[in-house]
Amino acid sequence: MKIVLVGAGSAQFGYGMLGDIFTSKTLAGSEITLLDINDKALDSVFRTAKAFIEQHALKYSVHATTDRKVAFKNADFIISSIEVGNRFQLWDEDWKIPLQYGVHQVYGENGGPGGVFHSLRIGRVILEIVKDAVEICPDAWIFNFSNPMTSICTTVNRAYPEAKFVGMCHEIGWLGRWLPRMLNMKLEDLHFRAAGLNHFSCMLELTDRKTGKDLYPEVLKKAEAFFEREPGYSDLLDEYRRTGNLDAAEKFEKGHSDKKSSYIWADRHLVQFMLKNYRLLPITTDSHFGEYISWAWDVADHRGILDFYDVYKIMLTQELRHDIKLETAERVVPIIDGILNDSGYEEAAVNVQNNGLLEDLPSWIAVEVPAIINKDGVNGIKMPNIPKGYLSLLRSYTSVYDLTAEAIIHGKKDYVIQAMLANPVVHQASQIEAMVDRMIDQQQKWLGYLK
Template sequence: MTTKIVLIGAGSAQFGYGTLGDIFQSQTLAGSEIVLHDINPKSLALTEETARKFIAEKDLPFTISATTNRKEALKGANFIMISIEVGDRFALWDMDWQIPLQYGIRQVYGENGGPGGLFHSLRIIPPILAICEDIAAICPDAWIFNYSNPMSRICTTVHRKFPELNFVGMCHEIASLERYLPEILDTPFSNLALRAGGLNHFSVLLNANYRDSGKDAYADIRAKAPAYFEKLPGFADILNYTRKHGKLIETEGATERDAMGGIDSAYPWADRTLFKEILEKFNYLPITGDSHFGEYIRWAYDVSDHRGILDFYAFYRDYLGHVEPKIELKLKERVVPIMEGILTNAGYEEAAVNIPNKGYIRQLPEFISVEVPAIIDNKGVHGIQLEMPAGIGGLLANQVAVHDLTAEAVLNQSKELVIQALLVDSVNDKCRCIPEMVDLMIARQSPYLDYLK
């Protein structure tokens, strides 16, 4: 039987081309039917045309089609990938970040956590729920892989509304371990047995061992990581280089030092001054930098590398505006190995998936979606229980109420619950201004938040 794979949001060249390249390099998925879907017919047609030409040039065993009709696209689907945004991404992101700051709420980055993460969630979760409603009606047994952010709030809400769906969140931040640890430990990545976990963009390395000797590697990481990260170039260095030389630097798949030609950073602990505090005070290595990790911690504003965060935002915005995506026969993301593992009953351990907590992290309730490793076989994705240290578990537990209220606010279309979600968020220390700020955000982000009453 032919495997049918549906890409929702395929009009985005960044997602569409990259995912197609991942699929096309797979021998297990050879012969699959790939359906591209997007609400933008012009961008969708371009992705389809590029994919057809690539298949013909490489003589690849895949069939491709495209449609703006989502229900038609979903018929008979085995695997579905979702990567969407709502409206003008950066204009709305600017509001998410800057309006709370104007009201005195000191948040970091404003994409996934804090007030910015809440308003981002309120915009993007409703259309994802609409997609899932169609999936539940048309292909309820399909496996759904979500790449949209804010990941953990999306996954938590989807599982509350559609607990029967096979909905899995995917994020590439775990790949940072593959980039940095071999250099820190002077050993191939294949020689390391690692486990990390937490919430998406709020996860730490929990265990590390050398495969050849079986010895603990975490002592070496704690000893050697500070000197390594203190000098590692960050996005302030990368942005300066880009502006000086007039060319973009590819930062995925290599360390920043490789991308910069081997130089040290001009700024100590670039992108990682909060990261440094977590490593020193909690003794665990975050798997992401300040811009993501800092969104969930109130005191992060005092210690984060704000220059690095602002320069990353400027670089990222410019990068997406100028980069020319292309299809490559190269595995970049981890969703294809998961699909292969389900089809072949591989039984392999996947490093990070976002799924409902079923005792995997004892400090968190079952309803919240956690990021944990998992075993992949023909029955699906099976999370692995982790031993979370008390300190990190405490940081994670601060997110429980705001995730709960985010889901309830969306499902009940309730402005009152949005206000409550902000008031229980540990990042926020304001009260009287919150109703006014919520009203302003609803007005400024119309029509996406008009459903809140």
């Protein structure tokens, strides 16, 4: 097998994914190609990987290149995690400039105007990557870790429907942290299914694997007491301010904490609201879930959101020693193993084209659903009987993705303006065109293709 890591110069992604691959018995003997546009960062990861393979006598070969066409030749699996430009400078602009033009955003990464601008920058670059893959290694599976996930996957599916493109996100891992402690049960005894759009997903089913008992009523009963003092990012930032220490890991497994929060329902005021009004448990926190909802600004934990952003910035910019560890931190390697071994296991969350998996959403939208993994690949599981109230929230955002995809593919500014006007987060119209023009001028390198 040949595996290509796109964006491998990022120490967090490169070292983390190498550790994941090295734990796989199925992939032993594979060729790994590291690809990045930053040759200095790439060389550092390459030298570390080569030394690690020699030190541990692993049956892998590793190569590095800045040439995408060379990297993709004969590739079987492509794993991509990229960003463009100065991540946090652009993120600040995505958040600040719409605010100046009168748009309140809960967060500026994936939803709202900030999410649209983020999509417009990175989506164009990812289409170029997928174009090369389709031409050079058309049978390769492409796994994407970049955000905004739903926007990217929807756009790629529309432009290159033949590509075997799957979006991967670890927010579903929060359920593994919450549910066992909430219910006093082992994670392996719980079977849950969630569905929706990426970062905008709720748990729909929860059963006891041994007895088949529906455990969702227990969650609704116990959630209030559990989440009231569950630690959040504000507690993490407080600890960093006291000690100067911050865990730099951001993994699928969220870990456990026996500490009590200094804040009530930290990061989870929207979770509380959804439990009360929709009888559903979101799989993520306010900073993500609130990006897509018109009334989220009124409900969300704003301190938690600001503190999350600061924690995330510290996490990705602090000077730390990154090491390759023989452990599984993300879910993509188990999926690759499952495809190669025709295992038929159920993966908790993937982002794939809908095509009837969520019947009341458009067929072209990328949805986040569980999937069966076998020799045929990643097969999304149909999720019937989704509550109507929740569906109405999901539907209200799908048109934004439709118009954003059209803007990326065709380079039309009119579609950007229309995507803003369709966005449930936007509550005024007179300044939208001026806001879009200002952002294009500000980020001309990335948005200048919009005419």
